[in-house]
Amino acid sequence: MTSSGIPKPAFYTYQLLKNISGDLLYREKHYFVVKDDRTSSTVYTIVVMNYNDEIEHLYTRSADVYKTNETINAFMDELNVDFTQPQTQVSIEQADTELNISASIHGAGINVIVIKEILV
Numbered sequence: 001m002t003s004s005g006i007p008k009p010a011f012y013t014y015q016l017l018k019n020i021s022g023d024l025l026y027r028e029k030h031y032f033v034v035k036d037d038r039t040s041s042t043v044y045t046i047v048v049m050n051y052n053d054e055i056e057h058l059y060t061r062s063a064d065v066y067k068t069n070e071t072i073n074a075f076m077d078e079l080n081v082d083f084t085q086p087q088t089q090v091s092i093e094q095a096d097t098e099l100n101i102s103a104s105i106h107g108a109g110i111n112v113i114v115i116k117e118i119l120v
Helices: 009-018 065-073
Strands: 023-027 031-036 043-050 078-085 099-106 109-116
Touching: 009 109
Parallel strands: none
Antiparallel strands: 023 031, 031 043, 043 109, 078 099
């Protein structure tokens, strides 16, 4: 907390991460997928972190205004995430339990996608 009582960003990160539980299915540089099947319905949580290493470390370099603007403008604020469960190396024509997620995330920051299985 700051002196004025406003929570710092690390507080919100902790709040987010403590509510995600289950098995880590997949992890890449910009996202990870967690499967929680401890309840009657399965829940998949996809956490996407869209950021740029060059922008994050811009303050450590002595770059002029033009180089700084070039670095910022080169950042793609769109990130495409494709995930299939179960993961296979072959094409499957028919599957009883297959999950396909394709999402396009716009903007920098952290985005959370929660998918809950509905039993009929």
